[in-house]
């Protein structure tokens with residue numbers, strides 16, 4: 285009986301570890317008309333969560349040869365998610381604030 289219990293506990297531990305790995309979200313905050321951080325490295329297939337913490341609308345776009353994305357207007361408080369499927373370096377910008385720049389390195 286003690287062995288069974290140990291196995292159950294070990295399995296539960298693995299479950300938590302897997303969940304933590306799968307939930308390894310990368311959060312980018314938009315604040316003060318800038319992305320924070322302004323540079324990030326992620327693994328292929330991972331998702332970035334963009335959280336608009338300004339009091340005005342942002343927008344997010346990527347216009348690279350290997351990847352294009354164009355979001356709707358992003359109201360304050362809203363979080364948008366962008367998945368980066370392929371390796372490369374991708375500048376992320378905002379149509380509303382041209383000085384905003386985030387460089388995403390996907391490995």
Ligand SMILES: [Cu+2]
Pocket residue numbers: 317341342343378379380381384
């Ligand atoms: Cu903006």
